[in-house]
Amino acid sequence: MEEIGLSQYGRSSSVPSPVNRMMADFAADFRDGVDINLGVGYVNERTIPAEQVRRALGEVIADPRKYRLSLNYGGPVGSGNLIASVRRYLIESAAGLAEADLADKEILIGPNGATSLLESLAYVLPAGIVVTSDPMYYIYTNFLERRGFELLAVPEDDQGLKTDLLEEKLAGLGDRVDQVRFFYVVTVGNPTCSVLSDARRRELVSAAWRLSERLGRKVPVVFDRAYEDLVHSARLAAPASALPYDPGGIVHEIGTLSKVLAPGLRIGYLVGRASPMMRAIVQRTSDAGFSAAMINQEIASWLLDHHVAVQLESVQAGYRQKAAAVRGWLDEYLGPHLQAVSGGKAGFYFYLTFRDVRTDEDSPLFRYLTRTTGDAAVDGPAGEPKPRVIYIPGVHCVHPRGDLARIGRRQLRISYAFEELPAIRTALRLMREAVEYAVT
Numbered sequence: 001m002e003e004i005g006l007s008q009y010g011r012s013s014s015v016p017s018p019v020n021r022m023m024a025d026f027a028a029d030f031r032d033g034v035d036i037n038l039g040v041g042y043v044n045e046r047t048i049p050a051e052q053v054r055r056a057l058g059e060v061i062a063d064p065r066k067y068r069l070s071l072n073y074g075g076p077v078g079s080g081n082l083i084a085s086v087r088r089y090l091i092e093s094a095a096g097l098a099e100a101d102l103a104d105k106e107i108l109i110g111p112n113g114a115t116s117l118l119e120s121l122a123y124v125l126p127a128g129i130v131v132t133s134d135p136m137y138y139i140y141t142n143f144l145e146r147r148g149f150e151l152l153a154v155p156e157d158d159q160g161l162k163t164d165l166l167e168e169k170l171a172g173l174g175d176r177v178d179q180v181r182f183f184y185v186v187t188v189g190n191p192t193c194s195v196l197s198d199a200r201r202r203e204l205v206s207a208a209w210r211l212s213e214r215l216g217r218k219v220p221v222v223f224d225r226a227y228e229d230l231v232h233s234a235r236l237a238a239p240a241s242a243l244p245y246d247p248g249g250i251v252h253e254i255g256t257l258s259k260v261l262a263p264g265l266r267i268g269y270l271v272g273r274a275s276p277m278m279r280a281i282v283q284r285t286s287d288a289g290f291s292a293a294m295i296n297q298e299i300a301s302w303l304l305d306h307h308v309a310v311q312l313e314s315v316q317a318g319y320r321q322k323a324a325a326v327r328g329w330l331d332e333y334l335g336p337h338l339q340a341v342s343g344g345k346a347g348f349y350f351y352l353t354f355r356d357v358r359t360d361e362d363s364p365l366f367r368y369l370t371r372t373t374g375d376a377a378v379d380g381p382a383g384e385p386k387p388r389v390i391y392i393p394g395v396h397c398v399h400p401r402g403d404l405a406r407i408g409r410r411q412l413r414i415s416y417a418f419e420e421l422p423a424i425r426t427a428l429r430l431m432r433e434a435v436e437y438a439v440t
């Protein structure tokens with residue numbers, strides 16, 4: 001008898017993505033205090049304001065007049081309290097927004113964090129070509145391809161997506177340019193943590209508007225600002241929102257409270273001008289079970305109103321300290337073998353490019369760090385291997401048919417968020433051992 005029939009998306013999803021498989025395999029027998037996970041993008045536990053969340057819960061429950069139906073179903077747009085709090089937060093933040101900039105904008109709360117809003121885009125827009133940066137946010141771009149989209153990956157530099165190459169890439173599509181559905185750019189890149197400059201934002205919006213005029217339909221630009229609140233370098237100004245220079249309602253920004261408050265609250269929001277696309281996303285949210293849990297939304301609203309300024313300062317200071325320490329250890333342990341390093345100024349990733357060391361899952365480096373070389377002297381006793389280290393190989397972060405496919409085999413991403421500094425230092429020392437193993 002044949003198996004249950006699946007859709008195209010179902011068939012492509014029945015095989016785990018490479019990163020999904022790699023992380024699942026590692027997590028199956030992960031040993032706390034022994035193995036070190038620099039691959040996971042979890043926030044640091046010490047940045048989560050647990051006591052303030054506890055207080056917020058009490059305040060919400062104690063004020064049913066303001067926080068109506070906080071333990072009941074919500075609506076597909078989101079909590080009115082939270083939407084108002086997000087609006088105030090955006091105006092009072094370093095994004096450079098004024099009340100007038102948001103006067104004609106809607107704010108929608110997703111059903112399950114920012115990722116659920118990104119998913120909604122792939123359901124309400126027709127399949128076609130998505131313009132994005134390279135290296136790219138591998139989790140979402142893998143999902144887009146499973147949904148039937150094609151990626152036009154444009155290399156980036158330390159200021160973000162290279163807009164001069166963008167024009168060349170669009171021209172190279174020829175008649176297929178009419179299949180471009182939207183632009184998707186993470187403003188503090190994942191995996192590179194390169195910060196998209198204000199000039200590049202303007203150029204991206206201009207390019208999308210020129211394409212819109214050429215095609216006779218609006219091509220949305222979606223800026224994913226997941227890490228913008230974590231611009232922690234004292235030498236780097238917070239980037240400005242692109243909403244004020246939106247010529248015709250094509251700019252949309254997706255934000256999250258996961259990185260500055262708590263991922264477990266599952267709060268993501270979308271800002272954009274009213275449109276059929278925005279209405280379709282509201283319906284998609286309704287279909288998915290309404291917006292995030294109302295109690296979580298109201299807790300988040302209270303935190304934004306009463307605690308976010310102190311929280312932001314604390315979180316940014318913590319990651320600034322960790323970034324400086326890790327950057328020093330990268331030089332100490334890996335410096336001679338590194339061709340380039342990006343990150344450390346925002347977010348919580350470093351993206352490394354080695355001179356002549358492969359980093360893919362079949363490489364000696366990866367096998368050494370995962371203790372799968374087959375050499376007992378390297379791996380340790382069967383069933384009780386030596387300490388292992390996991391990272392995200394660059395081959396999963398670059399487009400496999402893009403300009404960076406070859407160099408991606410010498411790249412990797414590490415996170416300095418979740419693990420504490422002593423464990424990270426140990427991991428980088430082990431990485432040096434792995435490099436020495438790989439080059440001998």
